[in-house]
Amino acid sequence: xGYVPQAIELFAGTIAQNISRLEEEPKSSEIIKAAKQAGVxxxxxxxxxxxxxxxxxxxxxxxxxxQRIALARALYGNPVLLVLDEPNSSLDEQGDxxxxxxxxxxRERGQSVIINAHKKNILTLSDDLLxxxxxxxxxxxxxxxxxxxxxxEQAKNNAKRTxxxxxxxxxxxxxxxxxxxxxxGNAPVSLNKKKDNKSDE
Numbered sequence: 001x002g003y004v005p006q007a008i009e010l011f012a013g014t015i016a017q018n019i020s021r022l023e024e025e026p027k028s029s030e031i032i033k034a035a036k037q038a039g040v041x042x043x044x045x046x047x048x049x050x051x052x053x054x055x056x057x058x059x060x061x062x063x064x065x066x067q068r069i070a071l072a073r074a075l076y077g078n079p080v081l082l083v084l085d086e087p088n089s090s091l092d093e094q095g096d097x098x099x100x101x102x103x104x105x106x107r108e109r110g111q112s113v114i115i116n117a118h119k120k121n122i123l124t125l126s127d128d129l130l131x132x133x134x135x136x137x138x139x140x141x142x143x144x145x146x147x148x149x150x151x152x153e154q155a156k157n158n159a160k161r162t163x164x165x166x167x168x169x170x171x172x173x174x175x176x177x178x179x180x181x182x183x184x185g186n187a188p189v190s191l192n193k194k195k196d197n198k199s200d201e
Contacts, residue, residue, distance in 0.1 A: 002074030002082040006089065006116075008066045010058035016050040018058075019072045030076065037105055038072035039098030063090035071102060082106060085116045100125065123147070 010018050019034055020026035031050060035041040043065065044050055058066040067090045074082055088099050103125050106113050115122060123129060129146035131138040139146050 002076070002079040004067070004070050004074045004082075004084045004087050006085040008058070008063075008070045010054060010061075010066055010069060012054075012056045014051050014053055015044055015047070015069060018054065018069055019050075019076050021073060021076060034076040035072045037075045038068060038102050040068045040072050043068060064092055064095050067091060068095055068098065071099065075102070075106075078109070079111065081112045081114070083114045083116075086118065087115065088117065088119055088122055096121075120147075 011022060013022070016026070016028070016031050019031045028050070032041065035044055035050075047061075047065070052060075054060050054069075058069065061069065067087065071084075071087060074084070084103075088096055091099060099122070103113060103115075103122075107125075115126065117123065123143065126143045128141065129143050130140045131146065131150075139149055141149075
């Protein structure tokens with residue numbers, strides 16, 4: 001299983017060592033393969049190559065760069081299942097594009113992907129969605145079905161807020177400032193079904 005945590009922790013050492021998870025004798029071809037699958041190969045070359053030292057915890061890298069290296073680490077070894085927790089929280093536009101392409105590649109290779117995300121754009125890549133609140137299931141179904149429910153719930157809550165604000169403008173502003181109550185649940189979990197085709201070699 002490959003895993004990208006929400007709080008990225010990299011090892012003190014080189015990029016190659018981090019991608020290979022400190023394997024004693026990793027194959028450079030496998031490291032580069034994982035980096036290319038994650039869409040981070042060109043970024044690594046611009047940084048100075050796979051053998052540059054990234055510092056303790058990746059301190060020599062930006063948050064977005066650390067997140068992209070972590071994705072390559074998760075893909076190393078061609079796992080059949082990947083769990084990505086907020087994989088785009090620190091990414092810029094270029095990183096987002098690379099992540100989208102990486103997830104598409106995972107699906108094409110027959111890998112199953114579970115994504116926990118607050119940014120809705122990444123949910124367009126999913127087959128099914130599961131929404132949790134306080135650890136309990138709120139909704140589960142196909143992507144289009146669940147997104148439709150979310151939009152309806154948002155419209156309903158927006159209408160309620162508008163009525164409250166009309167009755168008591170100050171109270172209405174306090175509610176809006178208190179957060180985003182449009183759904184009331186935790187981050188949607190995106191479930192990508194495993195394809196039947198074999199993994200690329």
